Amino acid sequence: MFSEEVIQKVKEQNDIVDVISDSIRLKHTGRNYIGVCPFHHEKTPSFTVSKEKQIYKCFGCGEAGNVITFVMKTKNLNFPEAVKVLAERIGIDIEENKEKKVERAKYDKMYNINVEAARYFYNNLRRDEKAYSYFKNRGINDSTLKKFGIGFALDGWHNLRNHLKAKGVKEEELLNLGLIIKSPKGSLYDRFRNRVIFPVFDYSGKVIGFGGRVLDDSKPKYLNSPETPLFKKGIHLYGLNFAIKSNMDRTVIIVEGYMDCISLHQYGITNVVATLGTALTEYQAKLLKRYVDKVIISFDADLAGQNATLRGLEILKKENFDIKVLQVPQGKDPDEYIKANGKEAFLKLVNNALPLTDYRLKKAEDGINFSNKEMIIKYVNSVANILSSLQPIEREVYVKQVSQSTGLSEESILETVREINKKNFKK
Structure with missing residues (x-):
């Protein structure tokens, strides 16, 4: 300091x-x-x-x-x-002790190597017609490709390695940053090959790692940088460096994948970040808390996406965010929807996003036949767990709603909530 x-x-x-x-x-x-x-x-x-x-x-x-x-x-x-x-x-030289200078120089060099790798990938994109067409066919323009530094890893075992070695980067440094891999037999080869490349930035815009996607059906579909001194899984949010520069009004939309985030940004919706296909972590939620108070979560409609939504909601709730859930119609992801329907249609979905409790109550209705008494009992028990965590006034509003949908009295629903609170208190 x-x-x-x-x-x-x-x-x-x-x-x-x-x-x-x-x-x-x-x-x-x-x-x-x-x-x-x-x-x-x-x-x-x-x-x-x-x-x-x-x-x-x-x-x-x-x-x-x-x-x-x-x-x-x-x-x-x-x-x-x-x-x-x-x-x-103002030209002031702030002195650091020798140890700190050495440490800072080490990290600066790692960031510079990643920047050089990102520049190499970016310059490759237009050299490969198939890779460039992949983004053109998905409606991504040159300005967006440049903004996100999107590139391509050529199909070969040593392209990046040879390029960076020619610039004086040592193989040990490339291994340390996960840019190359050592085989069991000791040979070294590029981690990313024949993949479109998405540089991953930290909140300040420094390149900390990479994600690569295949252009065909081969596996794995996505390949990310391993854990390195710069890149830690579950720590960063893709696009945060751009989102916090926008007039985000203390509100952010969380999506799953690279393309969801990139497409929304291209359409002018820039208060968007992505978790990169993983469930939201506590660290990411705490990071967001620095910049926003309101979160709108929009994960994919498949089972994995819905489960990730539920886990993410619990984490966001602990950090006291104002939470809403955006559900894209017909099981589409945000990328598909905005391209098919445009910016205004997507903003309408944003404005109609469900508050946390409404979403949880709606999920509780899945598979419930309200003409079946046993199902109604199951539904009320599930709903009571949700209502038990609400403040009294908010709870009263939703108890009326549940009473109307089930035909049960408000008092009987409240009694079920009280029983749950008693059990939780004893725990």
Whole structure:
């Protein structure tokens, strides 16, 4: 960490009006400066900057802070990273001890190797007609391919290895980053071969790993980087680096796959992230909590997707998000739906997404015949578990709803809920 003296020097020598003016247009009004808030969507400027106090505050969304917090939030940086950016801006050399310098240099080199690999894959895409056509046929334009750095791994055992070795990268470094594999006999070969490549970025936009998809029916369909010093499974969210730069209004849509995320971004829906086909983890939920309060989850309609949705809902609930579930009609995924129906139709689905409790009650109805008494009892017991976790007023609203659908009295449903609460209390 930096000394208070260094931090104070960075704040004093980086005028907040100058720094903020680098990214948004400010108008001098009286003693302050006014502009359109970069943290939420607004038409009437409510973002105020005080040159005298060296602080900012938005009277629309409540975001406030100093020059360091502004850089942290707009550039997706942590505190030390923001201090470094501001120090470099004014030419201050922030000293690090020898050990930290060595560690930082090691990680910088790993990031640079990944960037070089990503650049190599990206340049390959247009050289392979089949790979390029794969995205063209799926409606992905050149601008989107560039934004996400999408590329192609040529069909060969040593293409990437030879390319990076020629640039001075050692085989041990390639192994460490999972870019090549060592066989049981000791031979080295490229991990990604004959696959379209999706670079995976961390929240700040650094390339931490890769995902590759085959162009035919061979297995595995998807192949991701292994665990490396940079890439940890269940830690990152695909597209988060882009989402937090958008006017996301503290709301994010979570989808499953690369193409779901990419297609929605192309259509201008940019507050979208993907879990990359895995169930949402607690770490990912905590990461999201830094940036959003509302989550709309839209996983695939197949059984695996529905199970992932249910697991994800429980994790999000623990972090106290405002949660909704978006169900795409006819079992389609978001990628398919938006291409067939357009942006406005998808936004209508977003606006009609079910609140968490409504979704859980709807799922409880699956397979229930309300003319069958035994099924009604099964349904009420299932529903009572859901209602038991609600606040009293919310519970009362849903008890009325369940009463109407089952024909049972509100009191009998409430009594079932009370019994469940008693059992849970004893545990």
